[in-house]
Amino acid sequence: MTGSGKRAGPVVVTESLSKWYGEVIGLNNFNLEIKSGITGIVGPNGSGKSTLFKLMLGLIRPNAGDIRVFGEKPWGNSALHSDIGFCPDYESLPLESTGREYLSLVGHLHAMSGSTLSTRIGEVSDLVGMRHALNRKTGGYSKGMKQRMKIAGALIHDPELLILDEPLSGTDPLVRKELIDLTKSLHREHGHDVIVSSHVLFEIERMTHDVALIYKGRAVASGDISEIRDLIDKHPHSIVIEGDGITALAKALLDQDYAVSVTFNEDRNGMTVQISRPDDFFNGLPALIEGVDCSVSSMYSQDNNLEAIFEYLVGRK
Amino acid sequence: MDLMRTMTGITALTLHSTKKLLLSRKLLITVLVAVFVATVMGYAGSQDVDPLPDGTDLMDALILFFFMPVMAMIFGTSLIRDEIDDKSITHVATAPLDRAYSYIGYYIPLVIVVIVSMVIIDTAGFLAFFAQQGLTSEAVELYLEFTALVTIGAFVYSALFLAVSVAFKKPVFIGLFYAFIWEGFIGSLPGAIQKASVKHYLRSLGSRWVDYGDISSLEGVSSLGDSILVLSLMSVILLVLGAYMFRREEIS
Numbered sequence: 001m002t003g004s005g006k007r008a009g010p011v012v013v014t015e016s017l018s019k020w021y022g023e024v025i026g027l028n029n030f031n032l033e034i035k036s037g038i039t040g041i042v043g044p045n046g047s048g049k050s051t052l053f054k055l056m057l058g059l060i061r062p063n064a065g066d067i068r069v070f071g072e073k074p075w076g077n078s079a080l081h082s083d084i085g086f087c088p089d090y091e092s093l094p095l096e097s098t099g100r101e102y103l104s105l106v107g108h109l110h111a112m113s114g115s116t117l118s119t120r121i122g123e124v125s126d127l128v129g130m131r132h133a134l135n136r137k138t139g140g141y142s143k144g145m146k147q148r149m150k151i152a153g154a155l156i157h158d159p160e161l162l163i164l165d166e167p168l169s170g171t172d173p174l175v176r177k178e179l180i181d182l183t184k185s186l187h188r189e190h191g192h193d194v195i196v197s198s199h200v201l202f203e204i205e206r207m208t209h210d211v212a213l214i215y216k217g218r219a220v221a222s223g224d225i226s227e228i229r230d231l232i233d234k235h236p237h238s239i240v241i242e243g244d245g246i247t248a249l250a251k252a253l254l255d256q257d258y259a260v261s262v263t264f265n266e267d268r269n270g271m272t273v274q275i276s277r278p279d280d281f282f283n284g285l286p287a288l289i290e291g292v293d294c295s296v297s298s299m300y301s302q303d304n305n306l307e308a309i310f311e312y313l314v315g316r317k
Numbered sequence: 318m319d320l321m322r323t324m325t326g327i328t329a330l331t332l333h334s335t336k337k338l339l340l341s342r343k344l345l346i347t348v349l350v351a352v353f354v355a356t357v358m359g360y361a362g363s364q365d366v367d368p369l370p371d372g373t374d375l376m377d378a379l380i381l382f383f384f385m386p387v388m389a390m391i392f393g394t395s396l397i398r399d400e401i402d403d404k405s406i407t408h409v410a411t412a413p414l415d416r417a418y419s420y421i422g423y424y425i426p427l428v429i430v431v432i433v434s435m436v437i438i439d440t441a442g443f444l445a446f447f448a449q450q451g452l453t454s455e456a457v458e459l460y461l462e463f464t465a466l467v468t469i470g471a472f473v474y475s476a477l478f479l480a481v482s483v484a485f486k487k488p489v490f491i492g493l494f495y496a497f498i499w500e501g502f503i504g505s506l507p508g509a510i511q512k513a514s515v516k517h518y519l520r521s522l523g524s525r526w527v528d529y530g531d532i533s534s535l536e537g538v539s540s541l542g543d544s545i546l547v548l549s550l551m552s553v554i555l556l557v558l559g560a561y562m563f564r565r566e567e568i569s
Contacts, residue, residue: 059567060568060569091404092408094337094405109329109408110412111325111413153408
């Protein structure tokens with residue numbers, strides 16, 4: 001029960017790939033190479049992650065450029081699906097079927113049958129921890145159980161490549177941890193190449209260090225996550241500080257070389273500080289507050305979201 | 318080996334889709350139509366009528382003429398389109414089975430369910446009428462003849478409405494237009510124009526088999542050979558066309 005994962009060359013290669021839906025651009029001149037292992041695709045909602053996956057699966061055809069999965073074009077190439085397992089981010093389970101019936105259907109569609117299929121259903125349901133719920137209708141599953149069953153469906157034919165589209169979406173923290181552990185074990189212990197997407201960077205970071213960042217249909221950065229973190233750290237972060245006596249704090253901050261600018265709010269009870277090195281700022285702030293004897297009631301980041309980071313990375317800020 | 322893989326996939330999809338259709342709420346429509354037809358024919362059967370000609374006209378008008386295309390439209394226009402719209406088609410679209418073959422796995426269940434529905438409606442109407450007027454051997458023969466006609470109709474109309482469900486984003490509107498306006502109106506006009514409807518060829522077949530009622534003495538009917546040829550060709554062409562369109566359909 002292992003994906004072979006031993007093909008030479010990259011798993012996915014795209015060259016100048018573009019896909020648009022009418023006037024809406026899904027992917028725009030998209031270039032990316034995904035190697036064997038676990039690769040995280042990170043981007044805000046609507047950035048083009050699902051479009052990329054649909055192109056990898058041949059569910060939609062490119063308008064321009066080229067995409068290859070294991071060296072083959074996916075559009076019109078149903079045989080390639082023998083090597084790919086797909087767990088979509090949307091509800092796709094037949095709700096009137098039991099988990100066993102669903103896995104049996106998917107297995108049969110992959111030309112499996114008889115004892116081979118029965119054994120495999122047992123194996124994948126054990127792997128995702130769903131054996132106890134095999135005979136229950138999927139319509140009664142919780143969100144986490146549905147995610148697991150979709151992953152089981154993607155694994156049933158033991159594919160080389162697993163594509164998991166936002167597998168953690170809508171799940172509680174405990175289930176998230178279990179799914180993250182499962183994703184890691186699918187590669188480490190079972191040999192599958194995994195491409196997994198999320199709009200939350202730190203979740204992907206817990207699964208892999210190989211990431212590609214997508215924003216507005218373009219691959220804005222790819223490689224080791226530490227390099228991308230360095231890029232992010234160069235981003236002038238905006239921090240809002242509110243409280244009493246913060247004018248003195250502002251003066252103290254402007255003496256620090258990591259402070260780019262300070263802008264007061266209209267009521268002068270708050271200010272927005274732009275900083276270049278977040279770590280230095282957060283480490284030094286307690287001492288500064290103590291030194292000027294001010295009272296800080298709240299502090300938050302204005303751009304603590306991926307959108308701001310992506311806009312910075314593509315040079316819009 | 319490839320043939321075995323394909324057959325395994327088609328069989329699995331056929332069983333899954335058949336079960337899904339038979340357990341769907343749409344089957345309630347079949348029950349309601351059967352009750353309606355049984356009520357109308359039951360009332361007619363309680364009156365002073367000439368059993369075989371009047372019973373034949375009722376089955377012709379209610380079952381073959383009206384509800385045959387309507388029931389095929391209800392089941393056919395939604396089958397694939399609903400799965401594309403609610404994305405439950407993903408496991409089929411990501412299987413290593415050519416979508417042209419997957420299409421067969423939708424067509425066969427549709428034919429089965431349309432036949433089951435029409436036989437239920439046909440039987441309900443027949444029993445409601447002839448149980449009162451006498452279940453003679455002629456009446457049973459009439460029942461079997463209409464059952465054969467709706468079975469043939471199920472193959473043709475299923476091919477038509479399944480292709481419509483792939484070709485259009487809102488197939489139900491096209492289906493309603495075809496079932497009610499085209500088949501209901503064009504198929505009733507005098508002259509050669511009625512040959513542009515499926516119903517014309519089904520009734521042409523019926524006119525060769527049925528010995529009672531208006532259908533037995535229709536004017537301008539097509540020959541037995543022409544009817545079989547047109548219905549067969551239409552089914553095959555629509556099936557191939559639908560499979561081609563399904564293969565080229567983007568699942569987004």
